[in-house]
Amino acid sequence: MTEAAIRAKLTALVPALRHFHSALLDFAKGEYEFLHGPVKGPFALYSLVMNDPAFQWLRPLSGIMATLDEVLDAKEATLTDRNVTDVRGALGLLFAESDTRFADFRAGYGRARGDARVRETEAKWREVLADRLEA
Numbered sequence: 001m002t003e004a005a006i007r008a009k010l011t012a013l014v015p016a017l018r019h020f021h022s023a024l025l026d027f028a029k030g031e032y033e034f035l036h037g038p039v040k041g042p043f044a045l046y047s048l049v050m051n052d053p054a055f056q057w058l059r060p061l062s063g064i065m066a067t068l069d070e071v072l073d074a075k076e077a078t079l080t081d082r083n084v085t086d087v088r089g090a091l092g093l094l095f096a097e098s099d100t101r102f103a104d105f106r107a108g109y110g111r112a113r114g115d116a117r118v119r120e121t122e123a124k125w126r127e128v129l130a131d132r133l134e135a
Contacts, residue, residue, distance in 0.1 A: 006079040010087065011072060016125035017065050021058070023121045027112040028055050057108035060101075064090045088129065 001009075029039060032054050039045045049055045067090075071083060093099050095106065112118045 001081060001084075003079050006081065006084060007072065010068065010079065010083060013087065013125065013128050014065075014068060014072070016121070016128045017061070017068070020118070020121040020125050021061055021065060023115065023117040024058055024061070024109070024112050025049070025055075027115050027118055028058060028108065031111070057104040060094055060105045064094070091129065 029045060029048075032048065032052070033039060035054075039048060049058070064087075068087060071077065071079070094102050095109075096102075097106070113122070
């Protein structure tokens with residue numbers, strides 16, 4: 001696969017992951033508001049996401065997304081099939097029951113997967129990963 005094709009295919013994954021992350025964040029916000037009352041605006045939500053343990057489970061996915069953005073923004077870097085493999089591997093680890101490092105993510109995801117928007121956005125990024133990143 002050419003570098004241009006790899007870049008295009010990884011770039012197609014970015015919005016799909018953002019929508020999934022947004023759906024998970026909305027779910028986590030709903031959980032928080034159920035226990036603590038309404039979040040008072042976007043700055044308060046940002047502070048909670050950065051500092052409150054109730055949102056910490058989202059950080060591994062946020063990290064993968066940030067790393068993917070950095071890789072795609074590095075104009076001097078040549079993308080290879082290894083980048084595709086790395087993305088697949090990182091996302092796979094998030095959902096792998098055998099990897100205890102991401103147990104908090106999987107617990108939060110387990111609670112959220114009953115939400116229709118979470119299911120829809122997950123299906124979309126998985127579709128992009130399967131269809132768009134085939135080597």
